[in-house]
Structures are given as C-alpha cells and as structure tokens.
C-alpha cells in the first residue's frame with residue numbers, strides 16, 4: 657500500500673488554478689523529487705500535503721486514511737508529517753538542543769531526558785554534536801539548515817517534506833545539507849523534496865515528477881526523466897536549466 661496517495665488534487669488562488677488535478681502515490685521509503693520552473697506549484701503541493709493549505713478538490717490519503725476529510729485531525733496529521741522550509745525557521749532564543757527537543761516534549765509528550773538523548777544521537781550522527789548548546793545565530797546557514805532537518809525528524813515522522821532546503825545557501829554549504837538528506841534516505845525515511853538542484857534530484861530521487869503550470873506532466877525514475885524525457889515540455893524545461901547553467 658502507498659504511504660501517501662494524492663488523488664486529483666486542485667487548488668485555486670483568487671480564481672486561478674495553481675494545482676490542476678495532481679495524482680501521485682508515494683511508497684514507504686520512496687524519495688520523490690518535484691522539479692519544475694518557479695511558480696509551477698511545487699511548494700503549494702507540499703503545503704497541501706501537510707494541510708498548511710486546504711485543497712479545493714480531490715483527496716489526500718496518508719497511511720490509508722483521508723487526511724483532507726473535514727473530520728480529520730489536522731494537528732494529528734502534522735505530527736506525522738515533518739516539514740523543512742527554505743528559511744530554516746529555528747527559534748533564535750533557544751539553543752540547538754532546545755530547538756530539536758521542543759516538539760517531541762511539548763507536542764508528543766516525550767520525557768525531557770529521552771528527547772535530549774535522541775536529539776544528541778541525531779546531532780552526533782549528522783556531525784553537529786558540539787553545537788548542542790549553541791544559539792542558531794552562532795551557526796553557519798548550512799549548519800542551521802542541518803539542525804532544521806534534524807528537528808523535523810526528531811519526532812520520527814512517517815513522511816518528511818523538504819521545500820527548497822538548499823536555495824538560501826551559499827553553494828559551498830549546499831553539499832553538507834545534501835549529505836544529511838542522503839543519509840536520511842539511507843535510514844529509509846520517506847521524503848518528498850521540491851528542488852531546483854537537478855544534480856541532486858538525479859542522485860537521490862527514486863521518482864522525479866515534473867510540474868508545469870500546476871500540472872504533473874511527467875514522472876518516472878531519474879534516468880528516464882533526465883536522459884530520455886517523454887514529454888516535450890519536460891525536454892524544454894531541462895534544456896532551459898542546462899542553458900542557464902552555461903551562462
């Protein structure tokens with residue numbers, strides 16, 4: 657059974673359709689990368705999945721239950737879905753350790769010692785063990801984003817959504833964040849990433865989905881999408897990306 661099932665999802669803003677009948681299934685442990693030009697609907701789709709936006713038509717199921725049903729408990733759904741944004745959104749007045757343990761303690765009711773032990777284990781695994789007592793403004797952008805990723809997985813979510821997590825970073829810092837995500841893949845975390853990093857999508861994705869104008873035009877394994885895309889619009893988009901990189 658799929659872990660996430662998105663069925664004919666539509667989203668309109670002020671009469672304009674920004675998601676137009678999206679269908680997508682994500683299997684447990686699968687890594688899906690959403691690619692497409694700016695404004696194609698990648699972020700909106702992620703925001704619909706964790707109920708930050710309400711959909712106008714269609715349905716989204718997590719673990720077989722419809723989460724877009726009006727009777728679904730949005731807080732419960734968000735407890736099961738982690739999300740990391742482009743802007744790291746760490747709490748500036750809290751140490752790294754407190755940032756990471758806040759949700760497990762306050763939302764999931766985990767005891768402080770247990771939450772801190774888990775946070776330290778994650779910090780250690782992702783090479784940030786010495787930063788537990790630091791405040792976010794003492795960390796580099798790459799380190800802050802790694803803490804944001806750790807914070808999102810500290811509650812053991814069923815699904816992790818990552819929205820352009822490397823866009824705000826200096827290119828030299830991108831690699832370290834990508835390293836963390838690669839490591840998460842090794843642990844079997846199911847993830848959906850919206851990304852402009854084609855190289856990364858090719859490297860990490862099990863499935864790449866190309867969106868244009870709110871339509872999921874083509875999806876498939878990275879070898880297919882990047883080497884032999886079927887849809888002419890996918891080919892045109894990848895060509896534009898390639899040309900922009902040469903400039």
Ligand SMILES: Nc1ncnc2c1ncn2[C@@H]1O[C@H](COP(=O)(O)OP(=O)(O)OP(=O)(O)O)[C@@H](O)[C@H]1O
Pocket residue numbers: 669670674692693694695696697698699700701820850
């Ligand atoms: N809150 C909002 N109100 C009105 N329009 C919105 C809102 N959020 C997004 N949009 C519009 O929806 C469309 C899709 O935006 P979205 O941010 O999902 O695209 P994207 O593919 O994630 O872009 P980017 O790669 O730049 O992040 C855009 O035309 C955008 O202007």
